[in-house]
Amino acid sequence: MKLSNCIKVLMGATFMLGCAQMAEAKTKLTVYTAIEPEELHGFKQAFEKENSDIDLQWVRDSTGIITAKLLAEKDNTKADIVWGVAATSLLMLKDINMLEAYSPKGVDSLNKKFLDKDATPSWVGQRAWVASLCYNIYEAKKHNLPQPTSWADLLDPVYKGHLVMPNPASSGTGFLDVSSWMQIMGEDKAWEFMDGLHENIGVYTHSGSKPCKMAAKGEFPIGISFAYKGAQLKSKGAPIEVIAPKEGLGWDVEAFGIIKSSENKEAAKRFADWSVTKEANVIYNKGYAVVALDGVAQPVKNYPEEAMGLMIDNDFLWAAANRTRILKEWETRYGTKSEAK
Amino acid sequence: MNTATTTTYHNHRSTFRQRLSHLGKEDIIMLIALIGISLSMLVAIIFPLFGMFSKSFQNNSGDWVGLGNFIEYFSSPGLVGSISNSIWVSLLTTVITGLAAFVYAYALTRSCMPGKKIFRALSSIPILAPSLLPAISLVYLLGNQGLIREILMGESVYGPIGIVIGMCFYIFPHILMIMITALSTSDARLYEAAEVLGAGPVRIFFTVTLPGARYGLISAAFVAFTLAITDFGIPKVIGGNFNVLATDIYKQVVGQQNFSIGAVVGMILLIPALVSFAVDRHVRKKQTAQMSARSEPYRPKPHKLRDGLLFAFCTMVALFLLTIIGTAAFSSLVKFWPYEMSLTLQHYDFNANDPNGWAPFFNSLTLSAVTAVVGTLMIFFGAYFVEKTKQFALIRSLVQVMAMVPMAVPGMVLGLAYVFFFNAPGNPLNGIYGTMVILGLSTIAHFYTVSHLTLTTALKQIDGEFEAVSASLKAPFYKTVARVHFPICLPAISDVAIYLFVNSMTTVSAVVFLYAPDTKLASISVLNMDDVGDQAPAAAMAMMIVMTSIAVKTLHVFITKGINARTSAWKNASR
Amino acid sequence: MTGMIKKPQGSDVQPMAYLEINNVTKRFGDFVALDDVSLTVNEGEFVCFLGPSGCGKTTLLRAIAGLDFQSEGRLVHNKKDISHLPPVQRDFGIVFQSYALFPNLTVAQNISYGLSVREMGRDKVEARVRELLETVGLQDSYNKYPTALSGGQQQRIALARALANKPGLLLLDEPLSALDAKVRIKLRHEMKELQRNLGITTIMVTHDQEEALSLADRIVVMNHGIIEQIGSPLEIYRNPASAYVADFIGDMNFLDAEVLTDNQITIGNYTLDVDQQVKHLPKGEKVTVCIRPEDVMVRNVTADTANVLDVEVLDVEFLGSFYRAILSCHGMGGDMEISANFSINLMRDHALSLGDHIKIALPKKRSRVFSGDKQAR
CATH class of the missing domain: 2.40.50.140 (Nucleic acid-binding proteins)
Known part of the structure; x- marks a missing residue:
């Protein structure tokens, strides 16, 4: 009697173990990404619906951190694919030979602007995100803050302590702001501009979307962020305007590239293939107005109309090559704001 | 000469062999257990710290650079500024919390004010929450859209103000416990003597109360300072651009992947912890010597004015604690602060707010449960072998010393040390990197000392001859452990289990460097959500942690009652 | 030393060396706790190790029990070399000054702790416990917890527990020191009687000369790790072998x-x-x-x-x-x-x-x- 019970329990346990192992049999694909967390769930669901044998494991952090992590980990990295990370960063990874060149099926139909120029691209763009200001109408009225229309407006002392922007060392958005100012104004002028801007900044944030979220909550009335976040929050009912400063807008491409040292290249390639499909591009378009596959993009609600035209002629190669130097200088100048006081 | 040496060598070896061959079955079990315990402690505590130590003298590619990293660190003004920032903020926190906790403890031990039990219970609230929680609450209270921001008179909460207030909340219960102990070990006879000699209450306070508690106060001050200077959650959330050591280490390691400088900051963070550890040890010895077996506990007499004032003070402190936790709870339910203050549960829908959804919460539950069970058993057996075995003195003292080390190692430093040690390509234990195992190991190691001391104290109170008696009765030692030591220590064991559970739920510092996407914890999720500006969901997750801790604590109260009911049969049996 | 053998009381047969202690030395670092001690204990004898604290008497007892191993020397118990056996494999029962009763177990559970239900059966274990309780005169305490008993009663339970396995050797480590004077004297008599009735070879460690004189068949006076004198209480009292013994006794x-x-x-x-x-x-x-x-x-x-x-x-x-x-x-x-x-x-x-x-x-x-x-x- 007792023995048979034991056997039953053992059989049950074996069965459960077996089930667990079947679940384990899925390929775990480790994806390093900087895409906004709330979007990731949708991508995972859409991809895994058709690829049930692959389990996407997101390692999500801000662009700067993902980049630094990859640069430090090099060949030891746990990443199989870098996905949804600034092209500037992927260029740096390509430079140190971490990326595997691969042409995803259907890559030819993508807009060439979004692709690595090599015959077999090492990185493939997905969509572009564009700098913007988030301006809280309600708080602005309370504090008598005029609506800025240009970057230069932000130097007005009236904004002192009311601005918030992402730290370019950790945030991709922060870096594209800085690199675009340099491309618009020239490097020396840009530093001058930032010196002034620094006087008005309340805090620097870790992530690129946080300034807009803070603006939406009125914590700081004006956030230097990116257009998609502003549009999304406005659609949710936040009392903000999404402003495209008239001098021009920095932007970067979210792109993906397969890691050379990956042991799951087959799965990585399948994810890469999926990432250029129309289906994926439709999801990209949910937030971002500019996507790699032409003809897919639909206007995004509350997205600043003029933004498209204001996108600067971004020199990714220059940005990637100078990224380390610029960030070091930035850290020296503003990294310890409290020290200056 | 040569022959002589060889002979002695042979002699030694033969006696050693002899001894080995004379070990009984039980001795061998004990020896294996002791070796196992000391090896795990070496791996979990000593080797990683050594790894960090050596890393601080290497560049990021692993080449020896001598003091190069230290020179680089000390020559960058920004980073060194963090040292002075850290020090003055921690000092201020220490003074404020120290005073508040002293008065609070004084009220609990030396007055007849009403509601002592409730005040005591309320004072432990902060322990149940991750240190990120007070910072998040403070944003809602004192931030630019804060409920009561006016009290800052235009000053920004982002920076030293926010850090200090948050720290006061987080550190308060820890040093309150030390203060209560210090104040409740005073000898009533001294007070009687002072009164008989005609000393007034003020004189008695300065000549009897303060000197009697001074060691406890010193110890509390150092603990407060160490906690303040090593905490990372509060400055991370509310520090703004005000840099401190703990956020530096995070920025250097996570933000810039600059492990060498991270190791340097880690070494610097070890200093206050080591000093406070040494002071604490020294002071503890004095404290026990001060209290003789003949001392009589002090029983306060009612005094209207004093009791009234103390009651008012304690109410204020308790209100502060409740406000912080209440604000977190409230903000997690508000739809869109500050524009749409209607209540909703949407922020608790973590699947919509975090790439890992609810998984981190369940990861935390798993980690806490496993840590509580496995950790408690491991620490119990460690304490048992140290305390109750007679042989293998060398290994036992080694284990005892190693058990004290984690007390002096801040969580962040331990976590970083784990990165260096376990992620090293040549390490055979590399496999546990990025798994739940490393999180559990680091958590157990991080909270080892207090648990070890609790269980050692409990075991010390058990008659040392039980082992001899059971051996004479032909019962193996493990039978006696199971039938006698374990049941007797059950209250202490359950305390340790709860301590480990709650701390595993709330800790951020050690695990922040060690989690992988599928082992992310609830506390890390709070950190990440706050990082991207999703403060309401962050507050919601923090509240999930608090509620879990409360639930477990409540369960613990009932379990303790059950244990007491069972043990009272033999504990207080009247003749 | 082994020459001084006294016949156990009431026995005509030639006394047998039941426990032999040969040249036992125990060092703790540089400190010599036992210095080349030799001694023979006969079957059925009651021997007291007497001396001030630190004289080595407890160390010797613990060496006999195997609780602390001697650094050198041999121990032979009932013709078996036990010098290096762990305590579990030796044949003794022990009572400590603290009694060392398991507080969370009842009196019966304490006494039956070393009795195997699997080998003996539940009924026999219970019978044995009752028998032992009767021997020590505490039949009513079967289901009580130790804390419910007085010091003297606890001492009796500890004695009953030590006897449960019918050990060949009973070791008593200052068993009466924790009791008040009156209880001590009463228990002293009871213990002597019990020992005589059971005929169990007993070694007791004590610093109380009166206790040793009244209980022991032979007294071993120890000082600084050596044996000063072995002899019957009267011999020791009347003819102390050294000024030390003379001073220590009476x-x-x-x-x-x-x-x-x-x-x-x-x-x-x-x-x-x-x-x-x-x-x-x-x-x-x-x-x-x-x-x-x-x-x-x-x-x-x-x-x-x-x-x-x-x-x-x-x-x-x-x-x-x-x-x-x-x-x-x-x-x-x-x-x-x-x-x-x-x-x-x-x-x-x-x-x-x-x-x-x-x-x-x-x-x-x-x-x-x-x-x-x-x-x-």
């Missing part, structure tokens, strides 16, 4: 003296006869004369009595059944003092008061002489 006067002839010594101006005890010592050798206060002759001392001293009564202390007098003997050089017992009758008959000069005698049969002066003891 009250004793120590008088500095010098050897004069083969059977005479001098103390100051006095010349005293002693037995043949100083025969082997050279003339002028410093010696110590020991005599117990109760052996000092105070009645019927005449000029003809041997070894007469003139003394002054310095102090008289009433001790209930007799008086203890402190006497000063000026002729002995310095201010040598001698204690003597005065009976109630003597005090009454002679109406002695302080400052009186009287004559006393030190009977040579009761005097013991040891070489060396008393500082060297």
